[in-house]
Amino acid sequence: MAIAFVPRRGLILLCHFDMARVPPEMRKTRRAVVVSPRSHNHRHGHGPGRCLVVPFSASPPPRPTPGDVPFPAGIYASLTVPTWAICAAVMSVSHDRLNRVIASGAGLDEILSPADMERIETGLLHVLGMALPRR
Numbered sequence: 561m562a563i564a565f566v567p568r569r570g571l572i573l574l575c576h577f578d579m580a581r582v583p584p585e586m587r588k589t590r591r592a593v594v595v596s597p598r599s600h601n602h603r604h605g606h607g608p609g610r611c612l613v614v615p616f617s618a619s620p621p622p623r624p625t626p627g628d629v630p631f632p633a634g635i636y637a638s639l640t641v642p643t644w645a646i647c648a649a650v651m652s653v654s655h656d657r658l659n660r661v662i663a664s665g666a667g668l669d670e671i672l673s674p675a676d677m678e679r680i681e682t683g684l685l686h687v688l689g690m691a692l693p694r695r
């Protein structure tokens with residue numbers, strides 16, 4: 561079932577990437593973090609809204625870049641194994657692709673810490689070619 565609420569920035573959700581996928585795009589259902597501000601994530605009339613998400617992967621990147629942000633297991637109940645936020649796969653998705661992460665029979669409402677969101681922002685700046693040059 562799709563979410564029926566406007567997700568907050570930093571919220572970890574499940575995203576169904578397997579709908580109408582074209583390689584090398586992400587596939588299968590995986591955890592993702594909402595990176596767009598709530599003002600962008602609103603519903604569109606009576607239909608679902610959309611938001612920007614960065615997916616997580618439990619597979620280590622073959623050649624890590626600053627756009628691959630590591631997360632150790634257990635710092636969030638939603639991320640139970642070592643995980644990487646794959647900023648190069650940022651995507652605008654419909655709320656119809658999103659669900660809450662379920663743990664111990666209940667839906668989680670986990671928000672990444674400001675420090676972790678900053679790490680993802682740095683990764684996004686890198687993959688979008690917007691990183692500030694070092695002095």
